[in-house]
Amino acid sequence: MTRRDAPEHTDSPMHVALAIYGDLDATSGGFRYDRRVVARLRERGDTVDVIALPWRRYPRGLADSIDPRVRDRLNRDVDVLVQDGLCHPSVWRHNRRLTRPDAVVGLVHHLRSDDPTERFGHLMRPFERRFLRSVDATVATSAFTRGRAERIAPSTASTPTLVAHPAGRVEGAAVTESTVRERAGDGPLRVAFVGSVVPRKDPATLLAAMARLDRRNGTHDLRLTVVGSHDVAPDYADRTVELATDLGVDDRVSFVGELSSTDLVETLANAHVCCVPARYEAFGMVHLEAMEHGAVPIAGAIGGTSEFVRDGGNGYLVSPGDERALADRLGRLAADRDRLARMGIAALRTAASHPTWAETTDRVRTFLRSAANGALAESGTSVAGGEHA
Incomplete structure (x- = not known):
């Protein structure tokens, strides 16, 4: 994946793109996490483009991975392109051909090929593995997910990774x-x-x-x-x-x-x-x-x-x-x-x-900035700890 020269490290606002399937307002926990990240980035003055890719049946999603129109939507001039791991069928093949983002970061909530109730998980695994190999860094929402990603794609163990737990709905004790x-x-x-x-x-x-x-x-x-x-x-x-x-x-x-x-x-x-x-x-x-x-x-x-x-x-x-x-x-x-x-x-x-959403999303923001500036690669693998890190 060819990258343009990374900018010098500053605390100036970033330009971030987030690729998701469907609608960011969907009700699942993963989408709520994504919304929180987007909201926090914008609160901190960053520009965030949401790239809403169409929901597909899995085979049709794989077809998107060779569609140049999808690659054109992903290949934009941003500091960091974040991809929700749910999108992996549509993006894995394009990632190595992107030239404009400074870095591509996978945001992994749930590994479909690792789910024992997923009927065709064994068929999904090669593509989920290729997705994990194609990104420059990953954010995982649990240490469990990070470990499973390393089992699916062992090279992930040497790729910069942040574990950033979600927060709750009330963010603290709601009752006495x-x-x-x-x-x-x-x-x-x-x-x-x-x-x-x-x-x-x-x-x-x-x-x-x-x-x-x-x-x-x-x-x-x-x-x-x-x-x-x-x-x-x-x-x-x-x-x-x-x-x-x-x-x-x-x-x-x-x-x-x-x-x-x-x-x-x-x-x-x-x-x-x-x-x-x-x-x-x-x-x-x-x-x-x-x-x-x-x-x-x-x-x-x-x-x-x-x-x-x-x-x-x-x-x-x-x-x-x-x-x-x-x-x-x-x-x-x-x-x-x-x-x-x-x-x-x-x-x-x-x-x-438990950490608040502000604490979690600020850690994600710091990690994304380091990925965009190349600081993660310079310092070697950066695996941040769990919920109280």
Whole structure:
């Protein structure tokens, strides 16, 4: 990839371009991260061009990688071109042919080829590998994702990388410890599942855990609210709703679909537990958001959630698909409200000490400036630490 001469290091405003698929206002956590980065850059006086590439089915996205019109959109005179890793099918081939950006940085939220629920992941891996090799540096939203990227493309281990965790929705403690303590003894155990109703998030195992508790204890004192879109995988979502009926737990499960930000905050503030037993989670932003309200997270053990959830301390981590372990954790919290209060307060304290969006995005901005100025290459591999670095 031929670059024009890098400018001397200054603190003057940068010109940044961000390549994404679709609409920056999309509701997923990855897009929210991207929006936060764009907003912070602009607040600091930088110019940011958003290059919205069209959503494609994967094969059509690969066709974009040989389309000169796509290359022309990417090949612009900017200090740094940032590419959301979701776009990798469309951009990987163009990157080595770009001449105008000073640097190309991959922003990696989720590695599709590493996701065990991705049916064609093995076919995606060569292209995701080539994308990781084609960029000058990477920003990863968790150490887990950084490590997985190094497994997919070992050369990434010697490429400058920043780990910059997302922040929460409230950015700190949204309630007091006394509120968490009082709520713990209030009514049935209220559990919130928040995420698209898709196999990766695995609401089916949560429903099975509820049914297992019924078999063990009789109908148990637990209420579940399932928040999230049914449109991503509609057939799976339909089967999940039917499963609740088949398991005999439908009278205690509410499928409420997507909620406004205000309603979501209200749901999390009312919940004792946030349970998303995902089979693979790059970071798990919703668990951090729940912890801001003192809700105890129960998360899948594979992913970046373990970087802020301490099993048995401020939450629980369960192996993918382990309904027995999940039922056990839910049963403990339902039966022992002192434990629920202690873990909820520990979760709240974790959220209170977590970096803010301003802190995270300022670290990203500093990293992008160094990439544009060639300072990362001069200093060798630069792997910034996790959430408190």
